[in-house]
Amino acid sequence: MKITPEAADQIFVTLKQWIVAHTPAPWQTLVGIIVSVGAIIVVFAALFALTTVFERKGLGRMQNRYGPNRVGPFGVFQPLADAVKSLTKEDLVPRAADHVVHYLAPLALVGVVFLSFAVLPIGRNMVAVNLDSGVLYFFAVGAATELAVFMAGWSSHNKYSLLGAMRAIAQMVSYEIPLILASVPVVMIAGTLSTVEIVERQARYTGGLAHWYVFTPWGLAGFILFMIAATAETNRSPFDLPEGESEIIAGYFIEYSGFKFALFFLAEYIEMFAVSALGITLFLGGWSSPIALLTWIPSWIWFFAKLLALIFAFIWVRGTVPRLRMDQLMNFAWKFMLPMTLVVIFSAGLWRFLPPTVVGPGFLGGVIRWLVCALVIFAPYMLLARALERGRRIEKRTYRFAE
Amino acid sequence: MLGEGIIQGLVETARNFFGSYVGKERLTTVQYPEERHPLPEASRNFPFLLYDGSDPEKGLRCVACQICEKECPPRCIHIEKSKDKKPDFVGKMQAYPAVFDIDVSVCMSCQICVEVCPFDAIRMDKEFELSTSDRFGGLLWNKEELSKPNEYYQKIHPMEAAETDERREKELADAKAKAAAAAAAEAAKAAAPDAARPAAPQAPKMTPQ
Numbered sequence: 001m002k003i004t005p006e007a008a009d010q011i012f013v014t015l016k017q018w019i020v021a022h023t024p025a026p027w028q029t030l031v032g033i034i035v036s037v038g039a040i041i042v043v044f045a046a047l048f049a050l051t052t053v054f055e056r057k058g059l060g061r062m063q064n065r066y067g068p069n070r071v072g073p074f075g076v077f078q079p080l081a082d083a084v085k086s087l088t089k090e091d092l093v094p095r096a097a098d099h100v101v102h103y104l105a106p107l108a109l110v111g112v113v114f115l116s117f118a119v120l121p122i123g124r125n126m127v128a129v130n131l132d133s134g135v136l137y138f139f140a141v142g143a144a145t146e147l148a149v150f151m152a153g154w155s156s157h158n159k160y161s162l163l164g165a166m167r168a169i170a171q172m173v174s175y176e177i178p179l180i181l182a183s184v185p186v187v188m189i190a191g192t193l194s195t196v197e198i199v200e201r202q203a204r205y206t207g208g209l210a211h212w213y214v215f216t217p218w219g220l221a222g223f224i225l226f227m228i229a230a231t232a233e234t235n236r237s238p239f240d241l242p243e244g245e246s247e248i249i250a251g252y253f254i255e256y257s258g259f260k261f262a263l264f265f266l267a268e269y270i271e272m273f274a275v276s277a278l279g280i281t282l283f284l285g286g287w288s289s290p291i292a293l294l295t296w297i298p299s300w301i302w303f304f305a306k307l308l309a310l311i312f313a314f315i316w317v318r319g320t321v322p323r324l325r326m327d328q329l330m331n332f333a334w335k336f337m338l339p340m341t342l343v344v345i346f347s348a349g350l351w352r353f354l355p356p357t358v359v360g361p362g363f364l365g366g367v368i369r370w371l372v373c374a375l376v377i378f379a380p381y382m383l384l385a386r387a388l389e390r391g392r393r394i395e396k397r398t399y400r401f402a403e
Numbered sequence: 404m405l406g407e408g409i410i411q412g413l414v415e416t417a418r419n420f421f422g423s424y425v426g427k428e429r430l431t432t433v434q435y436p437e438e439r440h441p442l443p444e445a446s447r448n449f450p451f452l453l454y455d456g457s458d459p460e461k462g463l464r465c466v467a468c469q470i471c472e473k474e475c476p477p478r479c480i481h482i483e484k485s486k487d488k489k490p491d492f493v494g495k496m497q498a499y500p501a502v503f504d505i506d507v508s509v510c511m512s513c514q515i516c517v518e519v520c521p522f523d524a525i526r527m528d529k530e531f532e533l534s535t536s537d538r539f540g541g542l543l544w545n546k547e548e549l550s551k552p553n554e555y556y557q558k559i560h561p562m563e564a565a566e567t568d569e570r571r572e573k574e575l576a577d578a579k580a581k582a583a584a585a586a587a588a589e590a591a592k593a594a595a596p597d598a599a600r601p602a603a604p605q606a607p608k609m610t611p612q
Contacts, residue, residue: 058420061420061423061430062416062420063419064429064431064432065430065431065432066432066434316420317413319416319420320412320415321409321412336405381405384405385404385405385406389405
């Protein structure tokens, strides 16, 4: 049997249909749901295991050292060792803790985090639920993680965990606004909240090049802003103040050990995957290939390739930038991110109501529109940067008694 | 421009990341059990006993003079002198240690035993991977465990060993020369009566003249 590109593309869809077809009729709906959910949980949990070891190895290389390389060839079985370790550790609960909430917090976090994958298209026809308001659903579910984080921080009855939880809430609430505002231009241009629809809008080709929103000026700026806000939203370095190992030890999950700790760790990474997947869906064309020539590669390979690239970017940034201070974090959110996202929304509106034919003839018109929209973003960026840097120039420090 | 520094930082970490797969200078870790840095010439850990030749029983340089035992600040050396004697490297009859124990859990690696030894019999080792599951017996080393050949010493401390060997060769040569001189003197002494003896008969011969 020869496998056509279409068949390879739809192989998992066909597999699911085959499984569903072989179950008795009254169970078919339930089995279909279980297969989808099971696949998501297994695939992304496996990706989590892979990411932990690749992150540690990548960070090591960035810091001129090998990462873990003892367990198995090149240390690839390190996640297994970590799993055994976290499973065999004692599960400690502080005596003063609120036991029920303390127990529920990691479960709530992991459950909520996995929910967001329901609307993310992993490949062509590969989405668990095709909601008309998928983007809205994603942000609604994503906001629920804050509750779980605060449950963990509050119930632990520990000053560090409470500080961590308060930082986490302040940060996640602040960055949720730029995160949502950065995705608004896409919704404006696509004219839909459905993630499947948004990807299909981008899977069209002109002159062999896909209509990814990241190729437009507002899309590029929006994507960068989105990823910055996503980094903060998922509490990753340099926005890992809620954890802050050197200040508040582990933040809101300081009082968790063993498998509950592993669940927090899992949730953090799954959240990162989810928000990266949304970034891919909104700006990087989801499962579509960037050029028409490569459409024969299965859509799910494109999706996971983009996801791995974004994960590498997260690791790269983590290996580069030191942690921010709380006031820097807040200033950055409200003084830079928020105005810039508003500017991007304006630029997207300009893009929408400035068809290339109005600006100039043919291809030139498109270029002019691109440049105009880019300038609308770049000029305020420069002004804002200059305004923010004014008054905080570092002067040479003079000492009265030393020297 | 805002964000310029972050891009410079990203470039630096990217250079580290990809450079670590190309050059060794961006990946300086020594993978210890498999690779290791060579130890410096002067590094030292715990003492050991030297022997010449291949038989540790015969060639052991120690003559059980017990100077090291007395000088050892933490008193980690225990020596029992033998009743009989055996020839040393120059052939002189010397006692040897019937028991020579060093408790390395007590030893503080001060090297005083090495400095006081007049027979070049005790030297410092470089071996540092000494973990043992027996914290009493495993750390009390007896004569057999302590004895190591001179070749080993030449390998771990080449400069020191060369100096010692030179001195000992000179000593041996001196001793040989002395022995030869003594032998010659002995021979001369032995020859003198011989010389006198033929002379003796001459005397009576001469007397009649």
